[in-house]
Amino acid sequence: MLFNRYRRGLFITSFLAAPVILYLVYVISPYVQAFYIAMTDWRGVSATPNFIGLENFQRLLGDSVFWKAVTHNIALLVLLPVITIVIALFFAFLLNVGGRQGVSGIPGSGFYRVVFFFPQVLAVTIVAVLFQQVFRPDGSGMLNGPLMGLGLNPVGFLSDPDVAFWSVLGVLVWQAVGFYVVLFSAGLASIPKDMFEAAQIDGANRITLFFRVTLPLLWDTVQVAWVYLGILAMDVFAIVWVMTDQQGGPDWSTTVMAAEIYRNAFEYFRFGYASALGVVMFFFTVGFAVLSLRLSRRERIEY
Amino acid sequence: MPNTPHITRRELLRGAALVPVAGALAACATPAAQPAPSSAAPAATSAANPFGVGDKPLEVWIFDGGFGQAYATDIHQPLFKSKYAKVEIKHNSTKEITKVLQPRFAGGNPPEVIDNSGANAMDFGALAQDGQLQDLTPLLDAPSWDDPNVKVRDLLDQSVIDIGTYDGKFSVLGYVNYIHGIWYSQKVFKDNGWEVPKTWDEFLALCETIKKSGKMAPFTYAGKHPQYLYEPLLTMAAKIGGNDVLVNIDNLEDGAWTAEPMLTAAEHWAEVGSKYLMQGTAGLDHVQTQTAQNKNQVAMLPCGSWLENEQKTTTPDDFAYAMFPIPDITDSDAMPYGTLHTQPGENFIVAAKSAHPQAGMEYLRAMLSKKAAGDFSELVTTVTVVKGASEGRDISPGVTSASKAVADAGENAVYYRWAAWYGPLNDEAKAATGELMSGGLTPKAYLERVQKKADEIKNDSSIKKYKR
Numbered sequence: 001m002l003f004n005r006y007r008r009g010l011f012i013t014s015f016l017a018a019p020v021i022l023y024l025v026y027v028i029s030p031y032v033q034a035f036y037i038a039m040t041d042w043r044g045v046s047a048t049p050n051f052i053g054l055e056n057f058q059r060l061l062g063d064s065v066f067w068k069a070v071t072h073n074i075a076l077l078v079l080l081p082v083i084t085i086v087i088a089l090f091f092a093f094l095l096n097v098g099g100r101q102g103v104s105g106i107p108g109s110g111f112y113r114v115v116f117f118f119p120q121v122l123a124v125t126i127v128a129v130l131f132q133q134v135f136r137p138d139g140s141g142m143l144n145g146p147l148m149g150l151g152l153n154p155v156g157f158l159s160d161p162d163v164a165f166w167s168v169l170g171v172l173v174w175q176a177v178g179f180y181v182v183l184f185s186a187g188l189a190s191i192p193k194d195m196f197e198a199a200q201i202d203g204a205n206r207i208t209l210f211f212r213v214t215l216p217l218l219w220d221t222v223q224v225a226w227v228y229l230g231i232l233a234m235d236v237f238a239i240v241w242v243m244t245d246q247q248g249g250p251d252w253s254t255t256v257m258a259a260e261i262y263r264n265a266f267e268y269f270r271f272g273y274a275s276a277l278g279v280v281m282f283f284f285t286v287g288f289a290v291l292s293l294r295l296s297r298r299e300r301i302e303y
Numbered sequence: 304m305p306n307t308p309h310i311t312r313r314e315l316l317r318g319a320a321l322v323p324v325a326g327a328l329a330a331c332a333t334p335a336a337q338p339a340p341s342s343a344a345p346a347a348t349s350a351a352n353p354f355g356v357g358d359k360p361l362e363v364w365i366f367d368g369g370f371g372q373a374y375a376t377d378i379h380q381p382l383f384k385s386k387y388a389k390v391e392i393k394h395n396s397t398k399e400i401t402k403v404l405q406p407r408f409a410g411g412n413p414p415e416v417i418d419n420s421g422a423n424a425m426d427f428g429a430l431a432q433d434g435q436l437q438d439l440t441p442l443l444d445a446p447s448w449d450d451p452n453v454k455v456r457d458l459l460d461q462s463v464i465d466i467g468t469y470d471g472k473f474s475v476l477g478y479v480n481y482i483h484g485i486w487y488s489q490k491v492f493k494d495n496g497w498e499v500p501k502t503w504d505e506f507l508a509l510c511e512t513i514k515k516s517g518k519m520a521p522f523t524y525a526g527k528h529p530q531y532l533y534e535p536l537l538t539m540a541a542k543i544g545g546n547d548v549l550v551n552i553d554n555l556e557d558g559a560w561t562a563e564p565m566l567t568a569a570e571h572w573a574e575v576g577s578k579y580l581m582q583g584t585a586g587l588d589h590v591q592t593q594t595a596q597n598k599n600q601v602a603m604l605p606c607g608s609w610l611e612n613e614q615k616t617t618t619p620d621d622f623a624y625a626m627f628p629i630p631d632i633t634d635s636d637a638m639p640y641g642t643l644h645t646q647p648g649e650n651f652i653v654a655a656k657s658a659h660p661q662a663g664m665e666y667l668r669a670m671l672s673k674k675a676a677g678d679f680s681e682l683v684t685t686v687t688v689v690k691g692a693s694e695g696r697d698i699s700p701g702v703t704s705a706s707k708a709v710a711d712a713g714e715n716a717v718y719y720r721w722a723a724w725y726g727p728l729n730d731e732a733k734a735a736t737g738e739l740m741s742g743g744l745t746p747k748a749y750l751e752r753v754q755k756k757a758d759e760i761k762n763d764s765s766i767k768k769y770k771r
Contacts, residue, residue: 041765045408045425046433052765059765137586144583159526159586161743245527245586251734251743266401268726269429273765 031282038275044265049272056276066277069248069255070284072165073234076172076256077288081229083173085222088180091116093210095181096188097196113185117178124175128242131171132158158245161253168254171239176232180225187221188214227292234285237262257281351386353445353668354661360391361662362414364404366421367396369613370479370649370683375418378678383669390662399423408435413654415663419475420649428724430652431469432767437653437660438472439667448672458671462718463647463688465771476667477647478679480686482608482705483534484626484643489700491519491599491622501640502631503571510579513602520581520601525589529736530722530729532572535605536736538644539629540568541717545637549719553771555761560754561747567632569739569746576740585741589613597622609648611701612684624701628708643712646719647688721757724769731756 038056042049060066095109119127134142135157144154157167191214199213215222237258241247247263248255261281265274348355363380365372372394380392395414397403401423407413408425413435419425430436443456443464456464460480467475492499495516500506510521525531540548544564551559559565581601584592593610595601597617611624618624628643651670653663669675676692679685684699686706693706709716722729735752738744744752760766 043426043429043432044405045429045435047409047411055765059763062759135586137583138591154583156583156586156741159583159737159741161738246529246730246733246737249734250585250737263730266405266423267426269426270765 034275034278034282037272038279040272042272042275044269044271052272056273057280059273060276060280065252065255066257066260068252069257069260072254072256073236073284075165076169076233076236077230079169080172080176080233081226083169084176084180084229085225087173088177088184088225089215089218089222091177091181092184092188093214096185097209097214113181116181119175120178122175124238125242127171127175128239131167132243135167158243159250161249161251164244164250164253168236168240168244171243172232172236175239176229180229183225184218184221187218191217223292227289230288230292231285234281234288257284350446350451352665354441354664356387356390356662356665357659358389359659359662360393361416361659361666362393362657363395363416363666364400364414364418365394365396366400366418366424366649367398368421369609370685372396374679374682378682379666379670379675382672382675383666386669387662387665401425408433408654408656411656413657415653415657415659416666417652417654418649419652424650426726427469427475427650427652428767428769431474435655436469436472436474437655437657437663438474439467439476439653439664440473442476442664442667443473445664445668448668449674455668455671458689460688460690460716462645462716466647466718466720467650469769474652476651476671477649478651478670478687479647479649480608480645480688480709481648482626482643482645482686482709483538483605484628484705484708485535485603486596486606486610486624486626486701487603488596488599489623489625491602497602499627500630506630507574510575514579519599521579521603522575523581523584523587523592523595523601523604524740525587525592525604526583526585526737526740527588529733529740531589531605532740533732533736534607534644535629536565536568536572537719538642538717539571539632540564541644542629542636542638542642543567543632546717549717550771552757553719553721553724553769555721555725555757555768557758558754560757561750564637565750566746569749571632573739573742573746573749577742580740585737593617607646607648608686608701608705611699615684624699625704626701626708628712638715638717641708641711641713642715642717643708644718645709645712645716720769720771725757725760725766727766728753728756728760 037049039051039053040049041052041055091112095105095113097105122130133140135144136142137144137154137156137159139145139148139154141154141157143157148154156163158164195213195217196209199209204212235258236256240254240256240259241262244250244254248259257277258281261274261277264270264277361383363375365375375396376394380394383390384392393414398421400417400419400421404413404417405425408430417425419427427436443454443459445455447453447455447458463477463480464473467473467477469475487499491497495513495518497509497512498505500509513519513521537549537552540562541564544562548559548562548564551562581592581595587595589606590613592601592604593606593614594617596604597614597619606626608626611618614624628641631640651667653660653667657663670679671689673689673692676687676689677696680687680693680702681696681698684702686693686702686709693702697703722732732753735744735749739746739749761768
């Protein structure tokens with residue numbers, strides 16, 4: 001009996017050891033090291049960084065570019081989930097229960113399902129390069145070509161500091177929507193069809209159906225989507241770095257925290273300072289995660 | 304009813320929320336101090352072998368950019384090999400110098416020779432601050448590869464040595480002489496009867512003529528990379544107010560950016576920005592604008608002497624690149640017509656803590672031979688810093704034009720170093736220059752903004768300061 005229990009413990013430990021060690025070495029230990037590096041003046045090439053206490057954190061308080069990046073992250077944190085979820089819910093609803101009977105999608109939904117998922121299949125870098133061409137400011141841009149054809153002035157989608165942020169947001173939404181359409185479709189599929197039929201027999205139209213039946217039953221999935229998108233908004237980097245002018249410009253109008261961390265580390269070689277920015281970003285992200293879990297605490301609907 | 308799994312969504316969510324955070328903090332490990340390798344000369348020195356090259360291998364990393372890497376494997380390395388057959392050359396190339404080599408420096412085993420160039424080059428200031436750069440003064444005082452009576456120092460312009468000096472030690476060798484100016488097509492100018500402008504009024508008149516002709520736009524620059532425009536702006540300011548304008552900016556003097564010559568230059572370029580730019584310039588990069596010039600959509604753009612090589616695949620055969628210097632602005636400019644911004648680039652360094660720095664210096668000495676530099680010029684159509692290396696070689700119209708401009712300028716060559724010294728200031732100047740040219744900032748506000756950043760850097764104790 002004792003031997004059996006011991007063997008079982010050994011068995012479990014042997015399976016857990018590898019992932020736990022990997023996690024400790026490649027996730028936890030870099031975290032801890034980043035906290036330490038944040039308190040040094042390390043420039044990335046020397047073997048002996050000097051300990052300077054909280055000086056880096058003092059410095060970042062006055063770093064206007066970094067705080068601009070923070071406001072962009074916060075704007076994305078609010079806008080990206082809202083816009084993506086609204087569009088994705090709308091599409092998922094139409095594709096699954098938006099048809100005439102209320103139990104199937106609109107005609108051609110199989111085709112749209114595939115089309116909406118396309119952006120998800122593309123690598124982020126490819127999306128970024130693709131949109132550089134779409135947003136080109138001359139006649140060969142996909143958006144400005146028609147505009148100029150109509151005799152209008154071309155829009156500097158990426159070169160006008162007032163517009164560039166919205167272009168980035170647009171691309172992020174474009175890329176994210178497909179995945180959430182699929183996520184919400186899966187959620188919808190798990191809602192029993194008889195609910196929709198019952199509501200229809202009681203005379204509910206599509207709008208009532210959506211707000212009174214679909215949305216409440218999907219609430220859990222929407223929460224998951226919200227947190228995922230929130231994290232995406234915090235971590236957004238590749239699109240900004242590859243697509244925008246001057247990597248976060250023009251005039252810092254699209255920069256985000258991750259871009260500033262990268263810039264300070266790998267362009268200015270201020271690894272200590274960049275780690276300090278990373279620590280700040282870490283607390284922002286953890287704060288967001290805790291907050292969103294608190295706020296979304298809500299009784300499950302049992303069905 | 305579907306069965307809910309035991310892991311609730313909330314739990315899953317909580318787990319999922321924390322995992323991607325890991326990505327936020329790049330997993331950069333803290334450096335480990337290693338015993339410094341002994342850099343004592345492994346072999347005796349002699350007149351033929353001035354640094355004492357031993358038998359240890361020589362590792363070379365080339366930035367695989369506009370010049371490619373064939374010049375290293377086909378010209379420089381065979382020449383080195385011809386003298387040191389025993390030394391094994393480990394040739395490597397990359398477009399991402401920092402990503403590949405920064406860990407090698409942090410780990411204490413850097414390669415010997417590095418062409419630290421391109422957008423992802425390592426920060427020279429950081430390397431110098433940590434004593435990673437081999438002092439190349441012995442190279443300057445060594446006899447040249449071709450002639451034992453001529454020192455390497457005499458092959459180079461003083462500006463090359465000044466620019467390569469960090470903390471009083473010559474440690475960075477710029478191999479290519481970048482000559483900046485306004486570039487145009489000789490054919491286009493000849494066909495339309497346009498003349499190279501000698502004064503700013505002539506320049507504006509030319510822009511007006513080109514604009515009215517309707518054939519092409521007068522002027523453009525790489526709008527996505529506004530450093531292409533602050534270059535002529537600074538050169539113009541130096542021409543108006545003298546070399547000290549740039550020296551003060553480099554030394555982070557108070558009010559260096561807001562000085563009167565800078566304001567005049569900024570006003571002049573803002574006028575070009577508002578009236579004569581090709582449509583869409585702000586959103587185009589260097590390749591797009593340069594290709595537009597090749598297609599005769601625009602007449603002039605500011606660039607450096609790498610332009611011809613960079614554009615060789617899209618340039619029509621009879622295009623005939625040429626450049627002209629900043630025209631005279633006032634009647635009393637501090638510097639004469641022909642004043643030129645020249646700056647060595649394609650920066651080679653030898654890592655001080657590498658296993659065989661002697662071979663690294665010898666490799667650079669081979670590169671500075673007449674044959675190596677001349678062959679290099681021909682292969683990549685550009686001008687090197689080695690004096691007279693391209694003499695007697697008919698390379699290309701652009702190289703001819705740029706070489707002539709250098710000869711005409713004589714002593715009146717200027718340069719600046721703040722952009723390489725202070726990365727954050729460079730990025731702020733880029734951002735602000737873009738705004739100046741698109742009308743988002745007035746010339747005064749533009750200079751005040753860059754000055755503010757310069758002051759910030761001056762007061763930041765963590766940023767090492769340089770003087771020239």
